[in-house]
Amino acid sequence: MTRIRPRPEARAGFTLFELLIVVVVIAILAAIAFPKIGETVARSKVTQAASVVVGDLEQASALAARSRRPVVIRCDCPGLTLLVRDRGLADSVRVRRFLGAGSGLEVGTLALSRDSVVIFPSGIVSDTLAVTLTSRYGYSRTVTLSRGGRPRLLPP
Secondary structure: OOOOOOOOOOOOOOOHHHHHHHHHHHHHHHHHHHHHHHHHHHHHHHHHHHHHHHHHHHHHHHHHHHOOOEEEEEEEEOEEEEEEEEEEOOOOEEEEOOOOOOOOOOOEEEEEOOOOEEOOOOEOOOOOEEEEOOOOOEEEEEEEEOOOOEEEEEOO
């Protein structure tokens, strides 16, 4: 039986040119997909931050009821920080929620519909409140707090 030997001109593997074409095609696909991925991640972070704010508003109501003292919800909006403090006590920050870069939530802007609202121990709120969180891509979510003290994340 005779053995079949490979032809000397037969090659194994890919040429440098073929590998370069593959790398260029992958780079083009990545350049097309990257902005959409960034936008999707930013939307996810804003939605997550809005859920955290809902939890903080619920916690503020519980703090008022447990301490039997009114609490005030304020915003350091340029600093992207939501504050819950005892009413009448200047240095009594109970909750400080930073929502900017480095927090894992990375919200672009934070805005409140009012300067502050008071949550009384009974759970009643002095006025309605809307907290709007916006990503750097312009996607925003709004959390509302009713006069009855119920926080709610509005649909997008």
